[in-house]
Amino acid sequence: MTIRTILLLVPFIALQACGSSDRPVLAPEAIYAEPGMSIITTLFNDSAQTTSVLYGNALAVASAQDTASSHRSGEQYRLVTWRQKGNPLWFGGNINDSIQAVERIMVLDDHDSEPAIRYDVPVGTVTDKPGDRIKLIFGLKGLEFPVGLE
Amino acid sequence: MKRATPSRSRTLLLAGSLVAVTLLLLQFTSPEISNPPVTGPFAGPDSVTTIFQHACYDCHSNESNIRWYDKIAPVSWKVAADVAEAREHLNFSEWDSLSRGEQVSKLWYIVNMVDQGRMPLPSYTAVHPSARVTDDEINTLKRYVTALTSPPKPATTTPATHATSSPAASPRTTPTSINGIAYFDDYKNWKVIATTNRFDNGTMRLIYGNDIAVKALEKNTINPWPDGAKIVKVVWDKQPVDSLGNVHAGKFSNAQFMIRDSKKFRETGGWGFARFSTPQLIPYGKAITFAVECYECHKLASSNGLVFDIPTKERSGLQYSIR
Numbered sequence: 001m002t003i004r005t006i007l008l009l010v011p012f013i014a015l016q017a018c019g020s021s022d023r024p025v026l027a028p029e030a031i032y033a034e035p036g037m038s039i040i041t042t043l044f045n046d047s048a049q050t051t052s053v054l055y056g057n058a059l060a061v062a063s064a065q066d067t068a069s070s071h072r073s074g075e076q077y078r079l080v081t082w083r084q085k086g087n088p089l090w091f092g093g094n095i096n097d098s099i100q101a102v103e104r105i106m107v108l109d110d111h112d113s114e115p116a117i118r119y120d121v122p123v124g125t126v127t128d129k130p131g132d133r134i135k136l137i138f139g140l141k142g143l144e145f146p147v148g149l150e
Numbered sequence: 151m152k153r154a155t156p157s158r159s160r161t162l163l164l165a166g167s168l169v170a171v172t173l174l175l176l177q178f179t180s181p182e183i184s185n186p187p188v189t190g191p192f193a194g195p196d197s198v199t200t201i202f203q204h205a206c207y208d209c210h211s212n213e214s215n216i217r218w219y220d221k222i223a224p225v226s227w228k229v230a231a232d233v234a235e236a237r238e239h240l241n242f243s244e245w246d247s248l249s250r251g252e253q254v255s256k257l258w259y260i261v262n263m264v265d266q267g268r269m270p271l272p273s274y275t276a277v278h279p280s281a282r283v284t285d286d287e288i289n290t291l292k293r294y295v296t297a298l299t300s301p302p303k304p305a306t307t308t309p310a311t312h313a314t315s316s317p318a319a320s321p322r323t324t325p326t327s328i329n330g331i332a333y334f335d336d337y338k339n340w341k342v343i344a345t346t347n348r349f350d351n352g353t354m355r356l357i358y359g360n361d362i363a364v365k366a367l368e369k370n371t372i373n374p375w376p377d378g379a380k381i382v383k384v385v386w387d388k389q390p391v392d393s394l395g396n397v398h399a400g401k402f403s404n405a406q407f408m409i410r411d412s413k414k415f416r417e418t419g420g421w422g423f424a425r426f427s428t429p430q431l432i433p434y435g436k437a438i439t440f441a442v443e444c445y446e447c448h449k450l451a452s453s454n455g456l457v458f459d460i461p462t463k464e465r466s467g468l469q470y471s472i473r
Contacts, residue, residue, distance in 0.1 A: 023453055028368045030461035033341050042356055042386075044347050047395040051345050053356070082345070089451045089458050091265055091292060092258050092350030096461070136394070143386065144402040146429050147320040148333040 024088065030098050032080045040064045040077075041143045044084060044094070051096045052081040054140050064142040071115045071138065077105040079137055081124075100124050105137055176223035181230040186212045190246020198294050202242055205270050205281045209236035212243035217278075232271065254298055258350045259447060261291045266450055299350055325431040327424035329415075329438050331407055333431050336360070337382035343367065344459040347388065347397070354399055357459045358382045362410075372455040374420055379410040381457060402429055408457065418445040419456050 037055040041064070044051035056064060060075040081103075082096035101124030109116035119130045126133060188211070192199060208214050209232055220229045240256065248256060263269040265288055270281045283291075326332040337358040347354040359367065363379040366372050383406045386399035404427040412420035423444035425434035434440065451458040 023373075024460070025463040026367055026370050026372075027461040027463045028364075031341055031343055031364065031367070038338070039342065039356065041399060042345055042354065043396045043398045044345070044354065045395045045397065046391075051347065053342060053345055087346065087458065088462060089266075089454065091262055092295075093346050093348045093458075095344055095346045095459060098463075140398075143399055144429075145338065145384070146333075146402055146405060146426070146431050148335050148431060149321065149324045 027098065030082065030096065032078075032099065032102070034078060037076075037078055039143065041140050043140070046084075046094075049084045050081050050100060051084045051094070052079055054079050054137065061142065064140060069138070071107045071110060071117075073107050073110045073115070075105075075107040077103075077137055079103040079105075079133075101126050103133060103137070105134060173223070180221060180223040180226040183214055183216050183230050183233055185214055186243075188212050188243040190244055192242040192245040194294065197290050201283060201287045201291065205264075205283050205287075207242060208278075208281070209233050209270070209274070210240045210242050212237070212241065219277075232274070254295075255351070257295045257298065261288075261295050262450055264288055264291065268450070295350070320429060321431050325426050325433050327407075327426075327433040328435050329422060329424065329441055331409055331422050331424035333405070333407075333424075333426050333433075337380075337384075340364075340382070343381070344461060346459050352388050353385050353403055354388050354397070355383050355385045355459075358384070367460060372457065372460070373453075374412065375410045375455045375457070377410050377412055381408040382406070383459070403427065404434075405431070415441075418442060419448070421445070421448070421456055 032053070032055070034055065036057050038058070038061050040054040040056045040061055042051070042053045054064075055078040057074075057076040059072055060077050063071060063075055079102070080099060081101045083098055083100050084094050085097045087093040087095045102122055103126060104118075104120050104122055106118045107115050108118055117134060119134055191211075192202060194202075202210075203213075208216070214233055216229065216233075220226060240260075245253065260269070264283050270278075270283070275282045321333075324332050337360070340358040340360050341364050342356050343359040343364065344357040345355070346357065358381065360378075360380040362376055363381055366375050366379055385403040385406070387401045387403055389398045389400040391397050404425055406426075407422070407424040409415070409422040409424070410420060411422060415422040418441045423441040425444075426432065427434060445456070448456045448458070454460055
């Protein structure tokens with residue numbers, strides 16, 4: 001009887017060591033990377049279930065930090081939009097899923113009062129009118145980042 | 151099958167009685183679990199309190215109801231140790247000693263511990279099935295914490311597209327966490343590996359990874375992550391939702407670092423943790439043990455090598471949010 005008692009205790013103690021661990025399937029393709037592009041800002045939309053990051057080249061980054069609303073030729077913007085999902089590991093947070101669309105703006109010419117702009121959507125589709133999208137993207141200002149000492 | 155010879159069975163009997171006597175003697179060493187007074191009990195809705203009572207109170211309160219079979223040594227030793235440790239971490243009988251903010255973040259932590267089956271301790275539910283928390287009960291808890299955290303409706307919904315772009319005064323010396331991790335700006339040139347927002351604490355974030363971290367994700371070598379991997383999370387307050395339904399980042403809140411060095415940071419799962427708050431980048435943590443708190447909660451992401459925010463294919467199906 002006593003030996004059986006001890007045997008019964010073994011699984012009780014052994015259970016202590018196990019936890020549930022479902023390995024996730026990684027999706028590195030959801031990481032957006034284009035050389036020369038830096039972060040301008042980030043936004044998300046719960047009704048559309050999307051989350052976005054606006055990237056730009058150096059000229060675009062400078063323009064987004066600027067309070068003036070003029071744009072110079074050579075500015076390049078990429079608005080990357082991901083589908084959004086609940087964080088699988090934390091109830092209370094949402095996280096980006098796969099890329100839904102990439103929108104691209106290039107400022108071609110700034111000689112006139114209305115700069116010449118090329119807008120296209122190299123990845124995915126966007127239903128809103130290009131004019132509205134350009135207005136949205138140009139309205140986005142740069143994030144506040146901390147600055148440490150080197 | 152051979153029969154046990156008389157001498158063999160005599161040996162067994164002797165061994166058996168020896169074990170019996172030892173067990174009996176052990177009972178004198180059995181620790182007593184006392185129930186100190188309940189000073190400031192958890193006071194949520196009944197539907198929630200009932201769940202905590204049946205599933206958690208034996209360990210996390212001063213109202214432990216220890217069954218007779220838990221009082222038998224050597225099981226009683228483990229039970230007493232669990233209760234002592236559990237009360238130290240979380241005590242529903244002293245809930246009032248936490249600030250309102252601490253209570254809310256503790257509740258989110260609690261919901262996630264239960265959601266992932268980490269609490270009640272699986273070793274405990276194996277012996278005490280009545281302590282199990284059902285899926286319905288988990289949903290009750292989720293609804294409760296979500297309602298607790300509902301943001302006040304913003305007065306106006308003017309399109310708020312502008313974050314303050316000029317950083318406020320930066321620190322005069324390099325901010326350094328008590329565990330030796332110094333703040334650096336390098337991450338601004340790294341890739342963003344995830345973007346997240348939290349409806350439990352009103353913030354949104356970008357998560358950056360250095361080349362070693364991104365390669366580890368590409369090659370799926372994150373269990374464990376290689377030494378030299380660095381992950382930085384930058385946190386901003388959310389602005390009120392605008393007329394298009396967009397939520398933009400507001401003020402910078404803090405930056406959090408995870409630096410992989412399996413030897414140096416062995417005590418915290420091989421990750422060095424640091425947090426720098428406000429534009430002055432004030433390091434978080436008064437004692438070096440602050441990182442244990444980070445590590446403990448990050449164990450909920452142990453399937454990802456302790457990192458929550460990585461791109462995965464698994465779809466949770468449901469997007470949680472509160473409007």
